[in-house]
Amino acid sequence: MAHTEIALVTGANKGIGFAIAGQLAARGMTVLLGARDRERRAAAVARLGGDVHGIALDVTDADSVKRAAEEVGGRFGELDVLVNNAGITGDFTQSPGSDPVEEVRRVFEVNFFGVIAVTEAMLPLLNPGARVVNVSSSVGSLADMTAPDGGHLAEMPAMLGYPVSKTALNALTAQYAKYLRDKGIRVNSVCPGYVATDLNGHDGGRTPDQGAAIAVELATRNPDGPTAGFFDDGGRVAW
Ligand SMILES: NC(=O)c1ccc[n+]([C@@H]2O[C@H](COP(=O)([O-])OP(=O)(O)OC[C@H]3O[C@@H](n4cnc5c(N)ncnc54)[C@H](OP(=O)(O)O)[C@@H]3O)[C@@H](O)[C@H]2O)c1
Secondary structure, three states, X not given: OOOOOEEXXXXXXXXXXXXXXXXXXXXXXXXXXXXXXXXXXXXXXHHHOOOEEEEXXXXXXXXXXXXXXXXXXXXXOOEEEEEEOOOOOOOHHHOOOOOOHHHHHHHHHHHHHHHHHHHHHHHHHEEEEEEEEEEOOHHHOXXXXXXXXXXXXXXXXXXXXXXXXXXXXXXXXXXXXXXXXXXXXXXXXXXXXXXXXXXXOOOOOEOHHHHHHXXXXXXXXXXXXXXXXXXXXXXXXXX
16 A cells, blocks of 8 residues: 655644645645644644644744654654744844844744754654755845845845745755755755735735645655755746
8 A cells, every 4th residue: 555645734724834734635645734722723624624633833832842743753653744834924123223133033933943943853753755845935035135126025124034034944944955865855945925824914916725836846755856945836946
């Protein structure tokens, strides 16, 4: 019998993470829906149905991450896919000149340190050939933010938290890809595009399912697939 692959998605109770969880389940994977709030987690698991299981996981809480890894190991034994999706934008106090350190730290706790914590905890469970997908953003592209015309967010004020956390996340992708290459484990960053979710007050022009597609593609078994890359629906994104 073919091995049923097992995927863990963080921040999967809503938005793009929920859509990624649904699409991976539709591809026949056992999906572990990571979410920090018990009621939101249960509601999301019930909405998806099928082979989807809630895992309590606050990526900023070391005990929660440890317990989640123990639960995944104890109940499922292994992972074929890890999608680090949980993320926050933070508020405008992350702008230069607005005493930003505290807010930048808060954003990095989720978008950067949370990814290290979860990835480290799940490393022993990752099968050879597993895929790690980090949900990043083109706002973290150094090429874009240093473009002579100011890049695609030229009209936005400078911010030290969210975009910089995604630049740092992309560097994590490169370092984990290097570390895991010998095991045949692929690690990539993806940008979902501008998606209508709670994160941006539903301002985005794309649906969560559209945003999820590139993450699902990189999460799908493909021995010839890329590693250490940054992708959106249009192909490679400049770092
Ligand atoms: N929307 C866009 O246009 C866009 C564009 C580029 C990249 N992204 C990225 O896509 C990812 C998903 O964003 P989204 O738009 O789907 O946002 P969203 O609807 O606000 O969902 C964010 C998810 O992250 C979870 N989360 C936040 N803090 C967490 C923590 N400490 N531990 C565990 N989970 C936590 C949230 O859980 P709660 O419900 O408990 O808060 C929620 O499930 C993020 O990494 C974001 O940066 C989004």
